[in-house]
Amino acid sequence: MNLPAFTLDRAAILERVGDDEEIFAMMVDMYLQDVDSNCALLTDALAANNMSALQREAHTVKGLLATFSDEAGTAAAFALEQALRAGQAVDAATAVAGLVARLREVAVVLKQA
Amino acid sequence: MNTVLIIDDSDINLTLIKALVLKLGECSPVLFDNPLEALDWCRENVPDLVIVDYMMPDMDGLKFISAFRALHGRNEIPVLMVTANDQKDVRYDALLGGANDFLTKPIDRVEFSARARNMLSLRQGQKFLADRADHLAEMVEIRTQEIRDRERELIFRISRAAEFRDPETGAHIQRMAHYSQVIAAGYGLDAQAQKLILEAAPMHDVGKIGIPDYILLKPGKLTPEEFEVMKGHARLGYELLKDSASEIIQAGAQVAISHHEKYDGTGYPHGLKGHQIPAFGRIVAVADVFDALTSERPYKKAWPLDEACKFLEDGRGKHFDPLCVEAFLAGWEEILDIRQRFRDEDVPMI
Numbered sequence: 001m002n003l004p005a006f007t008l009d010r011a012a013i014l015e016r017v018g019d020d021e022e023i024f025a026m027m028v029d030m031y032l033q034d035v036d037s038n039c040a041l042l043t044d045a046l047a048a049n050n051m052s053a054l055q056r057e058a059h060t061v062k063g064l065l066a067t068f069s070d071e072a073g074t075a076a077a078f079a080l081e082q083a084l085r086a087g088q089a090v091d092a093a094t095a096v097a098g099l100v101a102r103l104r105e106v107a108v109v110l111k112q113a
Numbered sequence: 114m115n116t117v118l119i120i121d122d123s124d125i126n127l128t129l130i131k132a133l134v135l136k137l138g139e140c141s142p143v144l145f146d147n148p149l150e151a152l153d154w155c156r157e158n159v160p161d162l163v164i165v166d167y168m169m170p171d172m173d174g175l176k177f178i179s180a181f182r183a184l185h186g187r188n189e190i191p192v193l194m195v196t197a198n199d200q201k202d203v204r205y206d207a208l209l210g211g212a213n214d215f216l217t218k219p220i221d222r223v224e225f226s227a228r229a230r231n232m233l234s235l236r237q238g239q240k241f242l243a244d245r246a247d248h249l250a251e252m253v254e255i256r257t258q259e260i261r262d263r264e265r266e267l268i269f270r271i272s273r274a275a276e277f278r279d280p281e282t283g284a285h286i287q288r289m290a291h292y293s294q295v296i297a298a299g300y301g302l303d304a305q306a307q308k309l310i311l312e313a314a315p316m317h318d319v320g321k322i323g324i325p326d327y328i329l330l331k332p333g334k335l336t337p338e339e340f341e342v343m344k345g346h347a348r349l350g351y352e353l354l355k356d357s358a359s360e361i362i363q364a365g366a367q368v369a370i371s372h373h374e375k376y377d378g379t380g381y382p383h384g385l386k387g388h389q390i391p392a393f394g395r396i397v398a399v400a401d402v403f404d405a406l407t408s409e410r411p412y413k414k415a416w417p418l419d420e421a422c423k424f425l426e427d428g429r430g431k432h433f434d435p436l437c438v439e440a441f442l443a444g445w446e447e448i449l450d451i452r453q454r455f456r457d458e459d460v461p462m463i
Contacts, residue, residue: 018222023132030125059168060123062197066219067125078197 003072003098006106008113012069027067028110035107038064039100046096054092055084061099065106073102115140115233118160120151120177121195122169126220130164130195133225137233148172152180155187161236162229163192164216167203175203175210182211189239191232195220264359265312272315275322285404287455290314292400293393295447299440300396309364314397316365317372320350332412344381347373364393372397377431387434395434399425399441402432403448408457 010024017023038061045054062077077099083090117134119142121127127144134142143160145151148169163181167174174194181187194212196203204215213235214228273283294311302310321329324346328339335343350369354362370382371394378386380398403425409415416424422442429435441448 016219016221017129017133018136018226020132020136020222023129026128026132027125030128034124056168056170059197063123063218064125066197067129069219 003076003102006070006073006102006109008109009069010113013067016069028113031064031068031110032107035103039103042096042100046092051084051092054096055081058084058095058099061103065102068106068110070102070106073099073106076102115161115236116158117142117229118145118151118155118163118165119143120145120148120164120169120174121166122146123166126166126195126218129220130225133220133222134164134229136222137226137229140233148174148177152177155181155184159186160190162232163190164195164229165192166195167197167200167207174212175206178207178211191235193228193232264361268312268361268365269315272319275319284455284457285408286315288451289317289397289400289404291451291455292403292441292448293396295444295451296396296399296437296440297392299443300392300436302392309361310368310393310396312361313364313368313393314400316350316354316362317368317397317401318346318350319353319365320346320348320369322353323349344373347371347382367391368393368397370394372401374398375432376434380432390434395437399433399437402428403441407452 013027014021014024017027038057041057042054042061045051045057058077058081062074062081065073065077076095080090080092080095080099084092117140119127119130119134121130124146127146131142131144134140143154143158145154148165149171151165152172163178165174165177169177172180174196178192178194181190181192188211191213192211193214193216194204194207195216195218196207197218207215213232216225216228269286272286290311293314294307297307297310324343328335328342331339347370351366354366354369357363357366371385371391374380374383374385374390374394375398376387376390376395378384380390403421406416406421406424407418425433425438425441429438
């Protein structure tokens, strides 16, 4: 899964939260606190071959990345969620690895924000 | 202050929505990351707005709404469901399942504020209508009571108008009505019937209003023909009262026509026997005769109480229903108390 590099569109995110820097900072903090857990939930669901749990985690990651206006990451998570929901054959391991990498990439960018 | 319940398994969403709710002003957010715990909270608390995520472990948003709506009194409370744009099927199901509106992820403050404010306005309207309905119900209760009080007062005054024309007093009406209530209680009638006879008994002689003065006020003994006219007061009273929509006046009509019937069938106007005579008539007969005997009138002295009681006892199964006499004597202490409370010289209202 090759996604374009994540760039932080701070203005767009701020606009959504009513230009409230405090809320923005809080969201960044929470993302950074939870990112390890989110990655672990994805990989654990994959390791357990629990496709319904994996679908739910893909949905969560989709929402999380959308919160930071990561359209490409959101689309990747959505694709995995939809494929699992439809019961389609999917290379879940590659998709999960891609999402984990994306979550960490976004974390790095947010840390610098 | 509006209580806004927020349910989302994602901490970041909970925090974001909480911050946006606080920015609405006059709102107190209550947060749950577990829908089952939120549902438990809802059993004891009533939120003004619910914001619930769709996809959660254990229980999704649709199931939460369904369970929430099933709780008593939670059917009208606004619910906003948080969904992704792509979940059109979920949105349809949510609308059918009781959601009022949606919030799209990622949450946008402008959209959030507008939708949340709309929902809270809806809730305020509901509360206003509920308060107004309660207030109106209270007012109706007060006014209905006032009308009932006026109805009772009018009945008392009409009954007195009839009595004014003969030597009976207002206190007689009060005493015999309260005696009737004591007998009704001892006879086993329920509280509602006891109250009804108290209010209806004063109308027993209202038909006297139609009896000519030369008979009603005649100082000496009535001739057989005059007595026949006098007996007509029972039927006159009944005719006067019978078509009323009021339960009290209907009961008064029954009392008027039946209080001179005798248990052995020798009374008037119909010569009814035993339980052919309505219970109210059998009860009032005992109360009315006892008070007439024990009251002083221009043409007679008051009987001593023991003699009046003996008259009732001797009349058991003949003039009176034995059970009514028994109930009267069993309530003797109350009878004495009523005699004390309602003396001929002062006439309080019922």
